[in-house]
Amino acid sequence: MRTLTNILLIIFFAGLFETVEASVGGPPRRKPKGKNSCTIPNKRHSQADLVSYRFGIVAGQNISTIASANDAMMDKIPGIMGGAAAQINWPIGFTIQPEILYSKKGCVFSGSGLKYIIDYVEVPVKFMYKLNIADVKPFVFAAPYGGYAIKLTEDGDVAGDDTFSNMIKKGDFGVGAGAGFEVWKIQIAFKYSWGIAQVVEDTYNIRNKVFTVSVGFFF
Numbered sequence: 001m002r003t004l005t006n007i008l009l010i011i012f013f014a015g016l017f018e019t020v021e022a023s024v025g026g027p028p029r030r031k032p033k034g035k036n037s038c039t040i041p042n043k044r045h046s047q048a049d050l051v052s053y054r055f056g057i058v059a060g061q062n063i064s065t066i067a068s069a070n071d072a073m074m075d076k077i078p079g080i081m082g083g084a085a086a087q088i089n090w091p092i093g094f095t096i097q098p099e100i101l102y103s104k105k106g107c108v109f110s111g112s113g114l115k116y117i118i119d120y121v122e123v124p125v126k127f128m129y130k131l132n133i134a135d136v137k138p139f140v141f142a143a144p145y146g147g148y149a150i151k152l153t154e155d156g157d158v159a160g161d162d163t164f165s166n167m168i169k170k171g172d173f174g175v176g177a178g179a180g181f182e183v184w185k186i187q188i189a190f191k192y193s194w195g196i197a198q199v200v201e202d203t204y205n206i207r208n209k210v211f212t213v214s215v216g217f218f219f
Contacts, residue, residue, distance in 0.1 A: 056219055061213050064208060083100050095128040142177050148172070173197050189212075
C-alpha cells in the first residue's frame with residue numbers, strides 16, 4: 001500500500017512540474033527535420049529595396065527673355081545650359097530628379113540693340129511620372145527651381161549704362177513644367193519655366209521666362 005502511494009505521489013508531482021513549466025514558458029520544442037518539413041521563402045520586399053538610383057549629365061539650349069507684364073519691350077535670346085543630375089526612381093513610375101546647372105538667361109531690349117545676359121547657378125528639382133511603353137518611357141514633370149546670379153554681361157549700343165546692371169538681384173526662383181521621354185540611358189526633355197522672383201528691384205516688374213530643350217545621359 002505504501003509503495004502504491006509513493007508511485008501516485010511521484011506521478012502527481014511530475015505532472016504538476018510539467019504544468020508549471022508550460023505556464024511559465026519553457027524553451028520551444030524543435031520539430032525534427034524530415035522529408036515532410038519545408039521552409040516557405042519570404043517573398044515580401046520593403047519599398048526601399050525597390051528604389052533605384054542613377055546619376056548623369058545634362059546639357060541643352062535655353063530660349064529666354066526677361067518679360068514685363070505685356071512682353072512688349074524684350075526679345076528672346078539663346079543661351080546654353082548644362083550640369084549634373086541624379087534620379088531616384090520608384091517602381092510605380094514616380095521619379096525625383098534634382099539637378100545642379102549652369103544656365104544662361106537674358107533678353108534683348110527691342111529697338112535699342114542692348115543685350116543683357118545673366119549667368120545663373122541653378123538647382124531645379126523635377127517631380128516626374130513615367131510610363132513604360134516598350135523601350136520608351138514618356139514622362140511629364142513639374143520642376144520648382146532656385147538660382148543665384150554669378151555674372152552679368154552687357155552688349156549693345158548703350159553698353160556701360162549701369163542703371164539696369166546695378167539693380168540685378170542675385171537670387172532667383174520659379175517653377176517649370178514640361179514633358180519628354182527616355183530611351184535606354186538617354187533622356188530628352190522640353191521645359192518651360194516661369195520666374196516668380198523679380199529680376200531687378202521692385203521698380204521694374206520683370207521676371208525670367210525660359211523655354212529649354214535638354215539632353216541627358218544617365219549611368
